[in-house]
Amino acid sequence: MTTQDTPHTPRGPRWLQRYTQLAPTRRNLTVSAYVIAASFADGFGIATLLPMIAVLGDRSAHHSALANTMLEMLHKVGIAPDPRILLGLVVAGTLIKAVLILLSLRQIGYAVADVTAKLRVQLVNGLIGARWSYYVSHASGRFSNALSDEATKAGQAYSAAMLMLSQIIQAVVYIGIAALLSWKLALFALLVSAIMLGSLNRFVQTAKRNASIQTRLLRTVLERLSEVLLGIKPLKAMARDGHVVQLFKKDLGDMQNAARRQVFASNANRALQEPIIALCLAFGIFAALRMLNMPLGEVIVMSLLLAKTALVVGRSQQQLNELHSSEPGLKSVQRTIAETLRAADPPGGGATPRFTRRIEFDDVSFAHGKRPTLQHVSVVLESGEVAIVTGPSGAGKTTFIDLLLGLYVPGSGEVRVDGTSLRALNRTQWRRQVGYAPQEVILFHDTVTANLTLGEAGITAQDLEDALRDAECWQFVQELPEGMDTVVGERGGALSGGQRQRLALARALVRRPRLLILDEATSALDPATEAAVIANIRRRATRDGVTVLAVSHHPAWVREADRVLRMQAGRLSIAAPGDTHA
Structure with missing residues (x-):
């Protein structure tokens, strides 16, 4: 990700820089140019009212310096002081303003879509690239919320900021025209804006x-x-799903109360603007006619300028309200993106992994926080070997696998592949040589093919068939309603537990890995199917030189193992081959 894509703390005018940096500078400048041009076009149309009123017969308007200046300007460009021409200029100014404002709104709309998409891409890239420890310390629902609601609010915040900027530009132009007419009028316009x-x-x-x-x-x-929702099945099975609703009631009630207060504040802001504008306008007209003895033509123009200034100031405050309503979403999604970037999975070294001989754990220790998980583990796994890891829950088996995958870095000692430290290897290239079937089966709400290939174009139909046959699921897949194109449901809910597990195993096999890691990958299979799967994997190991590391307590695996590794309280020992009591 480039520097400009990285969220950072803005400096200078904070609200302006925070939002303008979301979209390309060129687009922001285009919007500003459209609005400035539109404001001047509108201002020119309003100013043209004075000479038009003078031409129509208001003698007091002839004493207006602005009216005389406008008449001189029109004379220099060859425009006759005809009421119809002057009226046409007023209408033209209004129409030009409308067209330019529409063009600016189109640019803002495009920018909103770009900003939302950009933040979502940054978030997805950051999440996919984060290290494993980041995922286990955060709830997944937070990321779903950031990708949907918060990213949408970020786009809305940008829209509100740019519309607010547009209103501010228009207010500045109107006050500038008021200053040309009368410095007192400009001061009064500023006072009205401050009151609002x-x-x-x-x-x-x-x-x-x-x-x-x-x-x-x-x-x-x-x-x-x-x-x-991830655990809804056991909750329903025990009729405890109704009790879970109580966990949400307080937060949902607090959200309801906050929404009520926010909606009331927004509507009150909008409702009170009109009477404030009317009162200020009435006082301004009275003061101009009775106290300042201004010409009627100037009072008409003044009234229009005051009304337009007050309206755009009111709209800018409404946009500020929208900005504040959407800003928490923007800040939250930017914080999440920044967190994922800080938690990026280090790429490791630049060495290319070549696993042809052995994997070695050399006096490896690791701790989660202050709790030791592995202690002085030393073992060598030969290429083409089938090794089984057994041991009680919490003994360190999963951590052993995570260190081999490079998901964690040893606190001390080294993990080596063909003599090269895993720290020095390119971790992405190393993981591409690994097939991994975890204990918790994860299938996506997609077709069988999509769950096996994960979008990788290089996997052939033969690769798919070989993997499915070795995982003993070719037959049941062919019997599905749409075969390989059957959607397996959320988390594979349309399949049985054993079928899900076999598909996960097929996914681990489909890329023909050099290292196959299985974490209780056959625990849901019946003995006959498990024996067939183990035989197929053993055949692959012998034929292709695949190294197999399986975590299992099942005797069928232990009988087929070349070596049985016993994990106990973070320490590793070697059991005798075929020892079913390991």
Whole structure:
């Protein structure tokens, strides 16, 4: 990922830089140019009202410096002071503004889609590239929320920021035109803007605070819900699913209350803007006519400028409200992206792994935090060997495998492949030589083919068939309604436990790995099927030189093993081949 793609703490005008950096500078400048041009076109149309009023017969308008200046400008460019022409200029200014604003909105719309897609790509890349320890310390529901709701809110926040910037630009242009007409008018326009911003700021802050509360609670609810859904089957089997609802009630109730407060604050902000504008406008007209004795033409233009200024200031505050409502989502997804980048899986060294001889654990120790998991483990696995790891739960078997995969780095000692430290090897290339079937079967809501290939184009139909036959699932796959194109359901729910396990084993075999790691990969199989699978794997090991490391307590595996490794309290010992009591 490039430097510009990496979320960082903005400097300078923080709100402006935080959002403009989400989209390309060229697009932001294009939007700004459209809005500035639209504002000047609108301002020119408003200013043209003065000479038009003067031409129509208002004598007081002839004493207006701005009216005389506009008439002189029109005369220099050859435009006659005809009321119809002047009216046409007023209409043209309004239409040009509308067209330019539409063009700017189209650019903002494109940018919103780009920003949302960009953040989602960054998040997916960051998650896929994170090290294993990052996944085990975070709930998966958090990432689903970041990818869907928070990324969408990030796009909405960018849209609100750019629309707010557009309104600010228009307000500046209108106040500038007011200053040309009268410095007192410009000062009054600024005063009206300050009154609106100050009087309604409380509602903006209330909406901001409650939007943050909702974002935090939604993340918590989705994290918990994803965990509940993963374990919904035993909950239903024990009729405890109804009790789980109680876990959500408080958070959902708090979300409801926060949503009510946010909606009320947003609507109150919008509802109070109109009376504030009306009161300020009425006072301004009264002061201009009775106290300042301004010409009627200037009062009409002043009223339009005040109304437009107040309207765009009000709209900018509404956009600020939308910005605060969406900003927590943007900040949250950016924090998650930054976390994944900090947790990136190190690529290891640059050496190319060549596993043709042996794998060696040389006095390897490892601890999760302060708890030792492996202690001074030394063992050699020869190429083409079938080795079995046994031992009680918590003895360190899975950690032993994780160190071999490079998911963890030894606290001391070395893991070597053909004499080269695993730290020095390119880990991606090393893992491409591995087939892995974990204890917890993970299948996707997709076809059998997609679950085996995982989108890899180089896997052939013959590779698929060989893997399915060796995993003893070719026959049952052929009997499925759509064969290889049958969708297996969420987490493989349309299949039995044994069928899911065999498909996971086929996925580990389909790339013809040099090292096959099986973590209780046949625990759900009946004895006859398990024996057939073990025989097929043994045949592969002998024929292709595949090294097999299987974690299992089943006697069938122990009988077929060249060596049995006994793990006890983080220490490894060698049992006799064929020892079914290992």
